[in-house]
Every structure is written in C-alpha cells, then in structure tokens.
Amino acid sequence: MKRLARALLASVFLSVMLAVLLSLAPVMSKRGSGSLPVFQVEQPIHLTEGTLVDFLSRQPMEMRLHHVEWERNNLSLDLSTTRLTNERYREIYLLIQRTLTQTDNVASVRLTVYNASPATPELLMTVRATRVDLRESPVVHQESGRSYLQYLERFFEVKRY
Template identity: 35%
Template sequence: MKWTMRIVLTIGISTAMALGLSLLSNMELNTESSSPYTWSSHRGGQLTDKNLADMLVQVPLQMRIRRVELSMSRLSLDLSLPKNADTVTVYRDLYTLSQAMLNQTKNVDQVFVRVMDYSGGSDAASSQLVLAMVAQREFGKDMEKRAGDLSLIQLEQELQNRFRITYTSKWQQKYPL
C-alpha cells in the first residue's frame, strides 16, 4: 500500500510540474510579443538601439543602408546609391524612410539621410555625397499616401515641400534636368 501511494503521489507531482512549466512557457511567449526589444509595425513605439534593426528591416527600400546612428531623438542614415538607380527610386526611398521613421515611432523627431555614391571604391574615403535630406516630425505628420501610389513629380514635390533637401553637383551630373 505504501508503494502504491508513493507512485500515485509521484505521478501527481510530476503532472503538476509539467502542467505548470507548460503554462509558464505560454506566458513567456505572450509577454515577448509586447517586449520593448521587438518592433511592432501596427503601433508607434520607442525606437532604441535594441529594436532599430527590427524596424529598418520592415521598411521596403531599394537602396542599401550603409550606416545608421540613433542618438536621442535623431536618426542618421547613409544610403548607398546603386549605379543604375533612377530618381524615382531615390525619392521613393526617401519618402518611405521618412514616413516610417516619423509616423511609426514616438521618439524620433529628426531623420538625417545622406545618399552616397560608393562607386569609386568600397571605403568611406572614396564615397561622394549625392543628396542630403533633413526630415522633421512636425512636417511629416500627415504623410498618409504610400510612396508607390505617387508619381515622380508628386514624390519630388512632397519631399521638397516638407523637408530640407540639398543636392550636390554629383546629383546634377547623374540626373540632369
């Protein structure tokens, strides 16, 4: 009789532990989705060094990101201009990037973007600035249209009317009027 009671008690305790551990892992999965270290595109959140990569991966860009720096409420990015990129690609990426960073985050107030030409070599010393843009939250609040729905002229006007864009002589050589 003693052995039967011990076996039943051991089975009961083992079952309770297994059930408790399975509930604990389910609770852990539910809390991970609302963790501040992962990015949810459905709502605006705090952009940090820990979730910056998660956010940038969700932004559909044609140009490659070469450098990113987040400091306080300022995000700085360097984009690499491909040899065969046209003006639509550049403007669409600038619009998409500024729209995502200003409307889907709570703490980014300024986005600095440099479009760089690295065709002279792979190191930073051989790169040339093609275009620079400063986008501020106050001017990007109502950017509701998707970049794919806008024409080249609309994209250019939207960006120039909202943000500060500086074109270099390299831009004018590559994309003459």
C-alpha cells in the first residue's frame, strides 16, 4: 500500500512540475524572440543593402517607388505620383523624417518625384535632406497652419520643376 501511495505521489508531483514548466515556456520564448515592451524605444536600424528592402517595405507610401540607390550612407529614391497634393508633401516629409530618425547611418536622403501620368515621366520635384537639416526642423503639427510643402521648402533643399 505504501508503494502505491509513493507512486501516486510521485506521478502527481511530476505532473505538477510538468505543468509549471509548460506554463513558463511562453515567457521564455518571448524573452529570446526580440519582442519589445510597448513603451521601450526601438533601436535605430543600421541600413545596408540587406536591410534596405525591409526598411522601405515598412514605410507607408502611396507613391510608387521606382528606383533605389544606396551608396556611402546616402539614400536616393525615385518616386512617382499623379499629382503633388498636401498629402503627397506630407508623405515626402514623413519619409525623410523616418529615414533619418529610424536609421543610424543614413547621412542624407534624396527623393526625386516624377509625374506618373504621361507616357514619358516628367520630373516634378527633388528634395534633399541631411541629418543636420532634420535637427533644425520642428515636429510638424497639422494645426500649425503651414502646409507640408512650406516645411519642406523651409528646412530641406527643394527644387520644383
């Protein structure tokens, strides 16, 4: 009888231990998966030819991306749109801002925007921005009364055609 009681106690003990270990498995897997707490600041991305596609695919853009060049910490993007509206200027501004703040090695960004309507693409504008330019640029609030084009022209090198 004692033998049966010991075997039963041992099986209950092993079952409890197994349940505890299984309950810890999700916690242990999250620790190694790279998931971050909600309010922790994300580390900047070190942009390379290998991480460039991932970085750009995460950027919300309605304009079409045609060509990308990455050379000596300078990023060049060719985009197209049917019309340059305040929403497109906002997209350009935020793309520049994210590229320079979410990466640790991009020194400058050059965006070239073409008209997507005609058979032969016509140049609409180019914008060139550096990290120094971004430091001088304030956080843009829509309530400020200024358009995104005004912000682009004030803080970055803009050529409109």
